[in-house]
Amino acid sequence: MDGGTLTAALVTLALWTYLYKDNPIFRLAEHLFVAFSTAWWVGELYRNYVKPVVLEDILQQGRWGMVLALLLGVILYARFVPAISWLARYPMSWMLGYGAGYVLAFQVKPLVGQITGSFLKFGSINSVLLWICIVSALVYFFFTISRENVAVSSVATFGKWVILVALGAAFGNTVLFRYTLLMGRVEFMLRDVLKVAQ
Template sequence: MTVITPTMSTWLGVIFTLFAFSFLYKENPFYRFAEHTLVAMQAAYTAVLEYYNYVKPAVQQDILKGGRTWLILAIVVGLLYYTMFHPKLSWLSRFPVSIAVGYGVGYNLAYTPRPFLVQIRDSFTQIKDVNSFLFVLFLLCTLTYFIFTISHGSKVVRYGAISGRWIMMITFGYMFGNTVQGRFSLLLGRFLFLLKDAFHLVK
């Protein structure tokens, strides 16, 4: 059964877009309503999606059909998270937390350093043209800015650090420009939705 038709969906989109835009004038209850609805909707959506897309197939395939009944133990350990709502049993929630943290730390320590080491190595070994050379030079200048263990009295270190500061400022400007462009794109997306999909004012 379809609860929300495409037309209703579009109009809900229009109403909530306007509610969100109303914040540009000033804080108001309509904006708050839209904000809270979005958060609640995402939480509900994620719960339902994870159940149908992962939990249900896992139980059906692995436990009921596959006979891997030991997985029930993992479910029980996972459910211990909810004991944190009970003052006397809340200590039990430390078990799943410690397993998750231990797994995460161990796995990250094993895998995470590699990409950064590869990146550092390849930054220095792939100097093929002027741009590559400038990349390495700017990298060294920026690193020099953050060296505080040696004196900035020598000209090399001092000018390297000053150059590094300028390079960072230019980079931040570039990042800001990208951010502005990205934000305009989001706004344009909403305008196009209102003008094209909702009110059919443009093709």
């Protein structure tokens, strides 16, 4: 067994000890994980952002326009200096503006696709059922129409049940997903470490 596999096996076991109860071995593994992931990110950010922008684009290729972007990034740190912390709001506003703009520019169209996708031609029980579920779930989220109206409240109540069924399906799917993750780990322990499985 190589060192990498052995380390992975030991760390996996250390984490599993938590299932019995919280203990120092588990916490050691957990802290090591946080430390390694932080170190990994520092390296990745340097390799993917600092190096290509500062060393290559600006210093080697002389794309001085990038300095402006760099400056906006640096200004973000101004919030740690109380006297000039207001400066940090400018790049923050830029980011917020970009985020809102991106959503409005690109995320509306997939939504329209969802709307037109709901124009179902009733050819089977499934399509009728699907359409009723879509519409009633939508009615459940009407907040300005009073529920005192019997028609609205009965559709909304049906909508609530539709949502609960969907959440049940989501719950089941998530639990199964977690099992697949566990299976990946158990397979690693039994096949690669203990070599009892194929």
